[in-house]
Amino acid sequence: MENQSFMQRLLSVFRSGPTDKDIAAQLRKPSGKMALQVANKMNESNAGLYNFVLDHMDILNSQVIMEIGCANGKFLEKIHAKARDVQVYGLDYSPEMFAEAKRLNRQKLDAGGLGLYLGSSEAIPLASGIVDQAFCINVVYFWEAPVDHLREIHRVLKPGGRFYAAVRTPETLGKMPFTRYGFKSYEPEQWKKVVEANNFRFTNSWAFTEPDLEIKGEKIPMKSYCFEAVKL
Ligand SMILES: C[S@@+](CC[C@H](N)C(=O)[O-])C[C@H]1O[C@@H](n2cnc3c(N)ncnc32)[C@H](O)[C@@H]1O
Numbered sequence: 001m002e003n004q005s006f007m008q009r010l011l012s013v014f015r016s017g018p019t020d021k022d023i024a025a026q027l028r029k030p031s032g033k034m035a036l037q038v039a040n041k042m043n044e045s046n047a048g049l050y051n052f053v054l055d056h057m058d059i060l061n062s063q064v065i066m067e068i069g070c071a072n073g074k075f076l077e078k079i080h081a082k083a084r085d086v087q088v089y090g091l092d093y094s095p096e097m098f099a100e101a102k103r104l105n106r107q108k109l110d111a112g113g114l115g116l117y118l119g120s121s122e123a124i125p126l127a128s129g130i131v132d133q134a135f136c137i138n139v140v141y142f143w144e145a146p147v148d149h150l151r152e153i154h155r156v157l158k159p160g161g162r163f164y165a166a167v168r169t170p171e172t173l174g175k176m177p178f179t180r181y182g183f184k185s186y187e188p189e190q191w192k193k194v195v196e197a198n199n200f201r202f203t204n205s206w207a208f209t210e211p212d213l214e215i216k217g218e219k220i221p222m223k224s225y226c227f228e229a230v231k232l
Pocket of ligand 1: 027028029030042043046068069070071072091092093094097119120121122136137138139142
C-alpha cells in the first residue's frame with residue numbers, strides 16, 4: 001500500500017464501488033456525484049409502486065396533490081395525467097434532486113400547475129389547509145420522529161384530506177443489506193397506531209407484490225404496501 005502512488009490509491013477507491021452504508025446514505029438523501037445515477041435507479045425499481053399508489057388515490061379534477069420525497073420528480077407528470085387541472089407540489093430536501101426535478105419538469109413548471117420545493121416534511125413550505133391528498137413513496141423509513149412529519153402533513157391537508165405512504169415490507173427490507181444503516185420498518189398495524197395517535201384515521205392498506213429482485217446473487221421478495229389515512 002505504501003508503495004502505491006496517490007493516483008493508484010485514488011483509483012482503487014472508485015473501483016471498490018459503494019458500500020451498503022453509502023447506498024443507504026444515498027437513498028436517504030441522494031447527493032454528490034452519485035445522486036443522479038441513484039435517482040435513475042430508483043425510477044427503474046419504483047415505477048410499479050408509483051402506478052400502484054396513484055391508482056389507489058382516486059385523483060379528481062382540480063385537486064391539489066403533494067408528493068413528499070419526489071426525488072428527481074420523474075413521476076410527477078403521472079399525477080397530472082390522472083385528472084384535469086390538478087395542482088401538483090413536489091417536495092424534496094436533496095438540493096441535487098430539487099435541481100434535477102426542475103430540469104426534468106421545466107415545461108410543466110413554466111406552464112403552471114406544478115410547484116417544486118427544496119425542504120423537509122418536518123417544515124413543509126406550504127400554507128395550511130390547501131392540499132387534498134399528500135403521498136410519499138419509500139420515504140417514511142427515514143423519519144426519526146414520525147410525529148413531526150405527520151403534524152406538518154396534517155397542517156397542510158384540507159379537512160378530510162388524505163395521506164398515503166407506500167413502503168417495502170419489513171420482510172423485504174430485512175433482506176436488503178443496506179437497510180441496516182438507518183432504515184425503520186413498520187407493519188401496517190404499527191402505522192395504524194402511529195397515525196391514529198396523530199389526528200388521522202387509518203382507513204385502508206393495500207398489499208403490492210412485484211417479481212423478486214436479485215441483489216448480490218440473492219433473490220429478494222419485492223413486497224410492498226400502501227396505507228391511507230384521513231385527516232380528522
Ligand atoms: C429512497 S428515495 C425515494 C424516492 C422516490 N419517492 C421513489 O420511491 O423512487 C427518498 C427520497 O426522499 C427524500 N427525502 C427523505 N426524507 C425526506 C424528508 N423528510 N423531506 C423531504 N424529502 C425527503 C430524499 O432526498 C430522496 O429523494
